[in-house]
Amino acid sequence: MASPFRLVEERLVHQGKVIGLYECDYEAADGTTFTRDIARHPGAVSVVAIADDHTVTMVRQFRAALDADLLEIPAGKIDPTDDSPLTTAKR
Secondary structure (H helix, E strand, O other): OOOOEEEEEEEEEEEOOOOEEEEEEEEEOOOOEEEEEEEEOOOEEEOOOEOOOOOEOOEEEEEOOOOEEEEEOOEEEOOOOOOOHHHHHHO
């Protein structure tokens, strides 16, 4: 099913080490236009590691955006040199 929205133009606002920030203009099916801020990322993989006793492995991870540690399932950014999300998950 095709989206009722069409990307008209996008402008790179900032390119960081991992994430690019874009300002994007869209057109709706009725002709109205709107702008959205978009963060583009190479992707990530999360793993739910379940042990034989049905416990789930969690990791404590500092998240700068929240200025706090969070308890999360293991995850990591996809490296552009990795062949697949499975390769990233194994890493």
